[in-house]
Amino acid sequence: MPSALDEHLQHVKGLDPRAAEERNIRNVEESREWTVGPMPVPDFMRTFLGVGAPPRTLMPSSKNAFKSVPSKAASAAEIYSPLIAALNKKVKGKSRCPGFVFNNASANSPHPHSLGHMLPHICVYREENLETVKNGEPGSRTELGYAELFIEVIAGDPAYDFFTDPKSTATDGKPHSHDLASKFWDDQSALFANRSLGQHISYAIEILARQPRLCLYSVAIAGSRARLFRWDRAGCIVTESFDLRAQPDLLCEFVWRYSQAREDQRGHDTTVQPASHEEESLFLKCIRAHIRSQLQVEGAELDRAVTEHYEPNHVAVIHVLEQNAIAKADTIHRFLVSRPVISPMVLTGKGTKGFWAVDVSTHRVAFLKDTWRSRGEEGFILASMIEKGVRNVPSVLCHGDVPDEFPVQGERKVERSEIQVTVTEEFSDSSWTCKVKGKAYQFSKSVHYRVVLRDVGYSLRHSRGTEELLTATLDVLRAMSDARYKASRLHRDISLGNIILVAEPDRSVRRGYLIDWDASCGVDESGAALRRGRAGTWEFLPFRMIGSQSRERKQTLQDDMESLFYVVLYCAFLWLPHKLTPQQLGDSFSRLFGYVAPDDEDFLGGAGKVDNVIYRRHTENAGFGPSMQYWVNTMADLLDPQGLREGHTFDYPFEEDVELGAQKLPDDELPLLRASKMWTVKNVEGFWSHLLQTRTLEASDRTVHEHPRSTSIYYEGMPAILNHPSYGCGVRKRRREDDDDDSSSSRSLTPPPARRRRLGSPSPPPPPSCLRRSRRIRKQHERNQAKAS
Secondary structure: OOOOEOOOOOOEEEHHHHHHHHHHHHHHHHHHOOOOEEEEEHHHHHEEEOOOOOHHHHHOOOOOOOOOOOOHHHHOOOHHHHHHHHHHHOOHHHHHHHOEEEOOOOOOOOOOOHHOOOOOOOEEHHHHHHHHHOOOOOOOOHHHHHHHHHEEEOOOOHHOOOOOOOOOOOOOOOOOEEEEHHHHHOOHHHHHHHHHHHHHHHHHHHHHHOOOOOEEEEEEEEOOOOEEEEEEEEEEEEEOOEEEEOHHHHHHHHHHHHOOOOOOOOEEEEEEEEEHHHHHHHHHHHHHHHHHHHHHHOOOHHHHHHOOOOOOOOOOOEEEEEEOOOOEEEEEEEEEEEOOOOOOOOOOHOOEEEEEEEEEOOOOEEEEEEEEEEOHHHHHHHHHHHHHHOOOOEEEEEEEEEOOOOOOOOOOOOOHHOOOOHHHHHHHHOOOOOOOOOOOOOOOEEEEEEEEEEEOOHHHHHHHHOHHHHHHHHHHHHHHHHHHHHOOEHHHHHHHHHHEOOOOOOOOEEEEEEOOOOOEEEEOOOEEEOOOEEEEHHHHHHHHOOOOHHHHOOOOHHHHHHHHHHHHHHHHHHOOOOOHHHHHHHHHHHHHOOOOEEOOOEEEEHHHHHHHHHOOOOOOOOOOOOHHHHHOOOOHHHOHHHHHHHOOOOOOOOOOOOOOOOOOOOOOOOOOOOOOOOOHHHHHHHHHHHHHHHOOOOOOOOOOOOOOOOOOOOEOOOOHHHHHHOOOOOOOOOOHHHHHOOHHOOOOOOOOOOOOOOOOOOOOOOOOOOOOHHHHHHHHHHHHHHHHO
């Protein structure tokens, strides 16, 4: 299955080789929370590959199978070369892994020693797919599109194994105290782990993104010692270490069982199948027609737009099972898909893939979302909101959980026990489990789920200019308002990727739809979210939800409105005319959307957003077009209660909301944002609508600026600081000399004065006290106080 392309339709989205090191660091940091092990190898094989397995007597002899693999070696090739020969060798005419072939994939990389271009040392392919892989274009990473499983040689010495097994498995029924990653506590070992384990995880992520899978198996080898891995969207299960030379039967039995297992046992999703040539022609015809209606383009421009959704000879049929509880039967829908517009580039979580799809029966183009849900079904949420009159949310064509296998059409209803789910979390409290670098497991069972939406269009990043940007996002504001007051629901993830533009016959400007409601939740009597803590996309979160104590807060409609403000500002910076130099744009972009600072186990942000609310440092003199600049200034003033007391005049008659009032805030936080009685949906929607009605907005002033390096990270909860892409690449850091400078502790960390400065004022103020200081800064402050006393 192809992977999503970047916004320029040139490269695979999310796999920038230049960011490989940061991805590996993030992978290792996150893995502490979802790695379960060490599972005994026999238990691993019986549990995952034991059902229906043929007797071991049919397996070729494993005696001395890997005697040519050295215990230690100076290079990885000295291990994987004899290993490949041993695994492909036939014993008395019998293959160790019938129907499959072990191949040196690393040799196919054009840059085999560069992190961003590396491939696994060994990939296992079906015999019939080997020629396809060999004929693949160099650098296309076809290997990972056809890999059944992979084997990676960590190093030539067993001492470099990722993990350390406990000496005893006995725990007396209590959690195991042993740390599986104890050897990686020191900095030097951690650097090795970031490269080797991080790279191993990255292969698993990419294979899961490129193939329709439920799970994936891999093997890691250090010297002659090996471990087996099983990956799914909940995490990873790793086995105990074993020696290939002393216990060759374990690896031989594993590959034998794998070859004899069913497709679904090997991790494949059998509800996805190749399309016929006739179906591929139908898909291309329908997609071209829909793109033509949405973009009004022809010729080469149309052909280029088609590549975002279609790759020749890569069209598949995805089945969607619509469960009918009343009829006690199921309806199976067939949809044609090719290249997704969304590919998952992290291991755990929703693993969402999004496609423009063609309904085989009606030839309608729709949007198919394939995801792993941990909560309610998004299809039911959307259907309920539309029934209650919520505007500008997509309509649902069909939806349902994905079964292990489909019943005969209309024969019976699929039971809950037959639904595809993750299983890693089921082993988190087993007697053999250990912690990983001191972290406890954080799991939730996920269910494979698909929803098909009628309304399908383009991301907000494709907006044509000021008029379309502001019109479509006003549609989104109305969707948010309707959801809150008609359906008692908050979206909680207002972001660039969750707004689409759809051309409709009765509108001259494309309508904005608010999509992806799976992170949404109901509200309490005060209008606050029923669930506490952060949810959403880092760049667009309101400052209140990325400052200190945000884990205990509940989001509100006012928070979602603030996120929408940042979405529009993000688009204006990148795709509308302004007067900022590239350096100024990069600075404003990183401070407003990318600023992140570690604080003990948490991570904080929002300094640039607070700075802009108080001083308008990044927006007031940005030099947008007249209408856009007026919109930005007015919205910023509504966010800041102080701004409305400075004699500003407005075309629209704003009103204070006496019911909103000032929320009680902690003493160490600035009384901003929620203290404003002006930041209400009535004021914001009224002003916004009035602006569109009374001003002639620029319709085609799209101006593309060079995109500062940034990637959206979706999360719910508290991932590690390294989960954010700006870590180490553009975030302003404290200078090293500040750590030892006594005068640094004397800098004021109290909130700046209420009167705001203008852009171009001397030096920026220090971060306000609402951004809690990190442990390092607090310790430095204590040392300075001790010196003074």
